[in-house]
Amino acid sequence: MAEQTFSEEVPHSLGREEARRRMADGLPQLLEMLPGGKAEHHWTGDTMFLSYSALGQSADAQLEVFDDKVRVSVRLTGLLAAMGDKISRLMGRGTRELLEDKSKR
Numbered sequence: 001m002a003e004q005t006f007s008e009e010v011p012h013s014l015g016r017e018e019a020r021r022r023m024a025d026g027l028p029q030l031l032e033m034l035p036g037g038k039a040e041h042h043w044t045g046d047t048m049f050l051s052y053s054a055l056g057q058s059a060d061a062q063l064e065v066f067d068d069k070v071r072v073s074v075r076l077t078g079l080l081a082a083m084g085d086k087i088s089r090l091m092g093r094g095t096r097e098l099l100e101d102k103s104k105r
Contacts, residue, residue: 004075005076007074023065023098026094059077
């Protein structure tokens with residue numbers, strides 16, 4: 001079975017607590033980017049673990065919240081691995097949008 005793993009670090013200036021709150025509150029927005037399927041998540045400390053499955057394919061992600069960044073790691077299998085670049089960009093973009101400091105606009 002084909003598998004691909006992607007990682008990206010998304011910098012922020014919010015502090016760990018605010019970044020974690022935004023990630024938790026913004027989860028529905030992140031999940032809307034994933035077409036159909038079933039998604040489950042849980043937190044362990046400051047790390048969100050996300051599992052997604054659709055049409056017999058699966059993806060797993062970890063979003064580790066640090067004081068100054070969020071590390072997004074995505075593992076894709078099967079047909080989802082073939083769309084890895086697109087899925088990885090969507091997760092990274094969604095994370096950046098959640099962490100954006102809108103006070104500087």
